[in-house]
Amino acid sequence: MADETSYGWAGKILRVNLSTNAITTQPTDPYKEYIGGMGLANKIMYDEVPAGTDPLAPENKLVFAVGPLTASGVPLAGRTTICSLSTFTKDQLLVDAHCGGMIGAKIKLAGYDAIVLEGAAKSPVYINIVDDMVEIKDASFVWGLGTREATETLCRREGTEACVATIGPAGENLLPYSCIINARNHSAGAGTGAVMGSKKVKAIVVQGNGSVHVKDPQAVADLSDYMLRDIIGSNNNHVVPQTQQEWAEFYDKGSRWSARSGLTWGMAEGEPIDTGEPKPGELNTVGYRCMKSVYDLGPDAEKYTIKMNGCHGCPIHCYSDLRIDRTGELGGKATAGNTCAANFPFKYMNGILKTDIDDKSEDAVIWNTVIGTTIDELGLWCNYAQLWRDIAHCIKDGVFDRVLPEEEKARFDWQRIYNNDPTIMVELLNEIAKNNSEIAHIAYGPYHWTERWNDKEWFDKKPSQLINYRGWPVHHATECFGQVGGLYNMMFNRDDMIHSAVNFQGCGLPIEIKKAIAAEVWGGEDAVDPDKNYTPMNDHKANFAWWSIVTDVLHDSLTLCNWTWPMTMSPTKARDYRGDLDLEAKFFKAVTGEDVTTDDLYQAGAKIMTLQRAATVRGMTKADGTMGETDMRNVHDTMTAWPFDHDPDKQPFTEGTIKIERNDFQTALGMLYDKFGWDHEKGCPTASCLDAYGMTDVKEDLQSLNLLP
Template sequence: MADQKSYGWAGKILRVNLSTGSITTEPTDPYKLYIGGMGLANKIMYDEVPAGTDPLSPENKIVFAVGPLTASGVPLAGRTTICSLSTFTKDHLIVDAHCGGMIGAKIKLAGYDAIVVEGASDHPVYLNIVNEKVEIKDARDVWGMGTREATEALCRKESTKACVATIGPAGENLLPYSCIINSRNHSGGAGVGAVMGSKMCKALVVEGDGSVNVADPQAVADLSDYMLREIIGSNNNHVVPQTQQEWAEYYDKGSRWSARKGLTWGIAEGGAIDVGEPKPGELNTVGYRCMKSVYDLGEVAEKYTVKMNGCHSCPIHCYSDLRIDRTGELGGKATAGNTCAANFPFKYMNGILATDIKEDTESGILWNTIIGTTIDELGLWCNYAQLWRDFAHCIKAGVFDRVLPEEEKALFDWNRIYEDDPTIMVEVLNKIAQNDSEIAYLAYGPYVWAERWDDTDWFNQKPSALINYRGWPVHHATECFGQVGGVYNMMFNRDDMIHSAVNFQGCGLPFELKQQIAEEVWGGADAIDPDKNYTPMNDSKANFCWWSIVTDVLHDSLTLCNWVWPMTMSPTKQRDYRGDLDLEAKFYKAVTGEEVTTDDLYKAGARIMTLQRANTVRGMTKADGSIGNNDLRNDHDRITDWVFDHDPDFEPFTEGTIKIDRDDFQTALTMVYGKFGWDETLGCPTAECLEGYGMTDVKEDLESLGLLP
């Protein structure tokens, strides 16, 4: 009804067709079974983009989606899902990019739960969105610009209140490894930049001055205070400090709660700020806990740190704001910032090249910031550092010497790397982003270049970190609780981006205490093993794996930051370090007014995961090239051989190795399939489970295609 107020959801989806110029809106209500964010976007893609669609064709779509908690006042509800078809993996199956920054909040405050971009323009354009006023505008004057340059130009032209989500030259040139950048360095990868480029859409410029209707604002405020005072930790929800501090019972050198007395934001405005020893319960010092610049780049980064920054509604601030004039002089950008693999790319290169350059030195920080700011300006994506590993391997193994044309070989002297000359990376990365050379195939992903350059054995070597033969790398894989990490790295069509398990692994609490929590949450202390000392698969581990997948998908749909959520543990001794896994449901009810349990939300997460698997079944090819394949076990969930074959002096299930056992991994797949209700032989959705999730339409579709087991 027109007079019925929508709580949480904006209630509208914006649809822009760049071929026809049509701009329309439609209600969100039909998609609420899938919550929002990832779920909503995946449902639109399932319903509207046929199997086998070319990701760079006008028939493909790109969906920017947020959730009912976005911009509602809930802490850490600032993520955005960007959903489309993969440009870099086998069969170009459905993928999600997820980014922080400010774009999600702006979309929501402009009045939309999602923006669907379809068709393709015949000239460069951008979308200018100011609440209900939506225009397709000419972008020829910013086409060719880097992401920062384009952002500055579009903000000057439209509004400094707007958030710009833009592609760079890599996306314009349809490079498979390309991304969308918003708020300077917040990136959404998975090749979505190339999809935008194929549509000749440079950017979304979004200004929203609306608000989100909240059913119980006082409950949101009270829950927020409770969470910040008693439950939340630091980045990755690490809940003990990195160093011994007078308030803390435990400390752990691996923790991302890295604040300590004497550690400063070295060049903060107005003078250095000592982060001190922020204690649990202090609401106003939560943002000092995470000194991620030093954690990532070493002590040398302290004097270059302006502050730690964050996404919309983030109290943690895991994003490093740096200023390094020398980086700008050498071809990068003097101001740098990121929070993940793009922040320390040289680490991954140097792990293979083994130069004499130390990563935590002045040289190391120059390498990292020059590479990081260059790829962000180009809108170039690293595929969770796979680009750097592949690049280093192709130098070390002589692949470039073997495959590059003579004129390209003459462009690059790889000795400059060993001579500590990081400017070579500016030249290499700009050449790759042009997408008009042989070396550019490196940024098509290893599924393409390894075949083209006759180097497919790279997939079977541990230094590659490739975890699946379809072309994506580890993302907290077998080194994170063995079979648990191995299985959830198979589930998506790119690296999984799941942090629920690794947050628990690295939280800093003693192992015996973590076992107690594991028994309470996943049904057995044997859900977890000590690092490098794995035991065979069991039911508790299957519960843990299912939960890790479901909570990640749930967060990407609500939308919440899975780098800090879920709140499995707490830094508060008085709580015996227990977190509160009902917080998502409590916030959901406070924002939307709808009664929901944690189990209800977990079922929704399982439903959304099942939807993506159904879309994968529909689009995956068989050996004969025909489209439609429900044998996910044998044709999709194939972990690479190195996880079974490395460490030849160790047997699986012995202390000191992350090696796993082939038969046990198959057992793990079977058990996790069963937790979702999928076919335990094939790993695909069944008619029964689709009915149980309320997905009758998907069941009927797969049935008509002969893709139900």
């Protein structure tokens, strides 16, 4: 008898129609060619949400999707993709939000590969899922609550084993910069909170009591041990320690392998726990390597650190658990936890405002945790720190003074920032989250507010860090291997969130070793340059940029954490510091039983990227306002001026600058388009490339719309 078990995939997609209260399931099988996660979610959106749909209309959908490796025992397989239409960039195109935490594993263990929210409820509801029992319940008693209070209330009602993914007041009030929070502080941005709020859904509450069928559990266990023993580094796969240590041949002060003897989890239960000097090969000390609280917030964060924490299936633990009573007294929350841009907002503001407060001082720790816990409670999103830069600019350059009504200006004395009073940010963020004032437009995104407030030149100033005229900021852009980072920052409809390249850049290994690895992976040592010492575009850099994109998309589809994957390098000297780029394929085979190669998976990533590219072509508007635009090069992939114009006393391709050159970047775009099989001049999918990817249905759709070159 044939084995009909679904290995890896749960096998079902859950659909909840809020307009009709219909709850249905469908098989996952038709979507498997797009793997899961981002691929599955993008396919549902492409097939079912017409171009030009208002993101806040009932016709839009919100797709929570996980992948075949989620909750399977594979390390760092705890991510979730949440896909919908953008609320904050031009043309409101297809975007993906990604979050860690526990929600993805709970969805999978409940028996689903995706949850699709459709339509809109008439009054506030939450979706309660306990395995195959799914209910739409009244949420009036939690509507209006912050994300933490709502999470606690719903867990007390439905069970503490459940994971809650909820919106806060920002999402309820349809603020474009709003997010979904799960497991206290794990956020999915890109305006998904507003989309969820438009559907009157306060939360999804998931308790999964099942398991994931794994084809070869012993192989998964053996591969996991091998990966933790020989291959993985720290957060961002940094593979050398931050300080000189007895075991290490190299060290690098920028490394996120920040553990060292004498550095403690200062507020650990009982007594401080020394992070020590965890060495490669020690499976049980991997979780001590990343002391992210101190790395992000400075040395004063040590005494407030309870522990480093992580998402489901994560051995690295880049998430900071802190307790700071002073933060609670100032209007934030006494317990804090987050990672990345939401964890150190004051640094971004202070870079523009230039207060007397040191970014790594104890005062800055207080500022960061006051702001960070406030935005999380409100379910407000910072757009990879763009909100903080925009607020600081509008204060310093007098934009708020120029555009705000007098009654709003009277509420905010910006001198309080310089007087070291972080309570002003609590007041400001709460006002923004209400979405009923002029100042709230700062959280509609710079594409909107710079037009409204006549400040479009902000896009072309380096302090803005805006990288594309359609409204998103850098995410490891031209400072990361020049043209390579610039290219992948153009490809999506929001900041790219790609870490494949920056992980390699910041791993801590000497440039000579990086170049040797580059020759093996991307075809030549000239694929990479030393920082701030770029060379003109070449084919190996195009390989590197293509690989950076497809590995990120692959990870968001499997779902794996691209903040540490892929395993390009290793901390193990006996391996010559080489990683293992076949690990995704090895794990995929062990979990699903399907015999795929790394190249097969990379091609799947390229196919998924091409699907989103096709959705973008279909959804962009021409200058005359008509729908559909094939000229991606000149309409979509439009880098702002400052990467080309800053450092006026330096020329591109000279040491000491991240400046790039316009004609060279146009060459780079064409070379990258060629790698995907897209049209060389326009950068859009062609009929032949869609045939090659097996996307006949997408080809026929674009043909019917006259959107193939």
